[in-house]
Amino acid sequence: MTKLLQSAIGNRQLAIENVFSMNSARIEIDLGPRSYPIAIGNNLLPVLGKILRSHGMRQADAFIITNPQVGGLYFDRVRAALEAAEFRRVVRHDIPASEEGKNWDEFSSTCAALLKAFPDTGSVPLVILLGGGVVGDLGGFAAGVFRRGVPFVQMPTTLLAAVDSSVGGKVAVNFGGVKNIMGIFNQPRLVVCDLDLLSTLDPREVRSGTSEIIKYGGVCSASLFEQLERGDLEKLLALDPTVLTDIVAQCVALKARVVEQDEFDKKGIRNVLNFGHTIGHGLELSADYALTHGEAIAIGMIAATRLAVKLGVCPQSFLDRLQKLIERAGLPISFADQPGLFDRVVRAMQMDKKFRDGKNVFVLPTTVGAWQQVENVDWALVHEVVRSVLH
Ligand SMILES: NC(=O)c1ccc[n+]([C@@H]2O[C@H](COP(=O)([O-])OP(=O)(O)OC[C@H]3O[C@@H](n4cnc5c(N)ncnc54)[C@H](O)[C@@H]3O)[C@@H](O)[C@H]2O)c1
Numbered sequence: 001m002t003k004l005l006q007s008a009i010g011n012r013q014l015a016i017e018n019v020f021s022m023n024s025a026r027i028e029i030d031l032g033p034r035s036y037p038i039a040i041g042n043n044l045l046p047v048l049g050k051i052l053r054s055h056g057m058r059q060a061d062a063f064i065i066t067n068p069q070v071g072g073l074y075f076d077r078v079r080a081a082l083e084a085a086e087f088r089r090v091v092r093h094d095i096p097a098s099e100e101g102k103n104w105d106e107f108s109s110t111c112a113a114l115l116k117a118f119p120d121t122g123s124v125p126l127v128i129l130l131g132g133g134v135v136g137d138l139g140g141f142a143a144g145v146f147r148r149g150v151p152f153v154q155m156p157t158t159l160l161a162a163v164d165s166s167v168g169g170k171v172a173v174n175f176g177g178v179k180n181i182m183g184i185f186n187q188p189r190l191v192v193c194d195l196d197l198l199s200t201l202d203p204r205e206v207r208s209g210t211s212e213i214i215k216y217g218g219v220c221s222a223s224l225f226e227q228l229e230r231g232d233l234e235k236l237l238a239l240d241p242t243v244l245t246d247i248v249a250q251c252v253a254l255k256a257r258v259v260e261q262d263e264f265d266k267k268g269i270r271n272v273l274n275f276g277h278t279i280g281h282g283l284e285l286s287a288d289y290a291l292t293h294g295e296a297i298a299i300g301m302i303a304a305t306r307l308a309v310k311l312g313v314c315p316q317s318f319l320d321r322l323q324k325l326i327e328r329a330g331l332p333i334s335f336a337d338q339p340g341l342f343d344r345v346v347r348a349m350q351m352d353k354k355f356r357d358g359k360n361v362f363v364l365p366t367t368v369g370a371w372q373q374v375e376n377v378d379w380a381l382v383h384e385v386v387r388s389v390l391h
């Protein structure tokens with residue numbers, strides 16, 4: 001598995017196509033008829049309408065899914081940019097901010113709002129997802145089922161969404177106490193990532209985004225991991241424009257190369273992007289929204305790496321380096337235990353979509369920038385590492 005991934009990413013991992021100025025990048029994800037570009041740069045919001053038109057989007061109307069916080073900051077400017085490009089009607093729909101909003105009821109309300117605004121085929125809107133991973137995941141799902149699918153554009157506004165959730169087409173909501181269990185694969189037509197929008201993020205959300213970046217370095221790219229270790233992590237946390245553009249572009253390129261090989265998560269290759277997510281997702285849900293996704297994944301990466309060390313597939317030195325980086329990012333490596341939490345985490349973990357035929361499946365690092373999938377791990381060892389992050 002490791003070899004497959006490495007040979008396919010190979011030297012292409014940093015090949016960012018068509019860099020058109022120092023602080024901007026354009027990366028293509030090649031998925032045949034579902035291919036699309038990811039535009040990363042500054043000052044893109046004011047020209048959003050022009051960008052959409054220049055990418056062939058001719059819709060008369062737009063339906064913006066956002067939340068009160070992000071919409072409050074940016075919706076008026078988005079509307080102005082669209083109206084300047086002759087969008088006739090720009091409808092706004094808000095979902096609640098944060099993970100609590102990523103549920104079936106909000107998904108259903110979003111579908112109802114789409115139908116109310118566009119009750120007939122007279123106009124099929126362009127759906128624009130203005131927000132973080134919650135807006136992107138829920139909105140991409142709604143766009144995928146309304147009229148059996150209408151085109152949508154991702155406009156990520158968190159660091160996490162910029163480097164991960166806006167690309168790759170996994171869209172879903174949580175349901176029945178399971179993360180992302182109701183969803184589909186649905187690729188956007190375009191991703192417009194205006195890095196200026198990250199300047200209003202709460203520092204906790206910036207830290208949260210670095211978790212997925214450390215994930216990419218940890219299992220996909222030794223050079224990215226070392227770059228973070230050398231001091232770019234702190235520049236990233238400070239949203240240094242040059243480092244930010246470079247690292248967002250690297251992560252997007254890494255994700256694009258993985259998704260190109262396994263768009264529908266069927267071959268095991270895409271599992272690499274799930275490093276830290278088996279235990280992390282279990283914890284994220286069981287902690288009742290006390291942890292952000294990135295925080296839960298940071299703890300999940302520590303637990304998974306401890307498991308890898310126990311299984312003898314990864315040296316202790318990698319665990320030490322990973323832990324140092326996670327701590328430097330201001331991310332947690334454990335979570336306060338509560339009565340019943342361990343059982344809830346283990347139950348939630350057992351719903352992991354990677355598990356097959358009752359066998360557990362773990363994505364484990366083997367050395368910096370490489371990984372291996374291990375199946376059927378002794379549950380006693382798994383329980384040990386879960387307990388190790390709850391205290
Ligand atoms: N589909 C995928 O491939 C994928 C990948 C990674 C994560 N995810 C999902 O993404 C979600 C987490 O996404 P997230 O970390 O972006 O969280 P989020 O969407 O909840 O956003 C975090 C917070 O930041 C606020 N915010 C967003 N942009 C802002 C801005 N520019 N200025 C000020 N505040 C802003 C939001 O209102 C929210 O309160 C999880 O549900 C996770 O499962 C999906």
Ligand SMILES: O=C(O)C(=O)C[C@@H](O)[C@H](O)[C@H](O)COP(=O)(O)O
Pocket residue numbers: 164168170179180212270273274277353
């Ligand atoms: O794109 C992917 O594939 C990922 O696994 C990226 C993850 O960071 C993300 O959290 C994803 O939503 C997890 O997917 P899931 O299939 O485990 O729900």
Ligand SMILES: [Zn+2]
Pocket residue numbers: 164212277293297
């Ligand atoms: Zn994730």
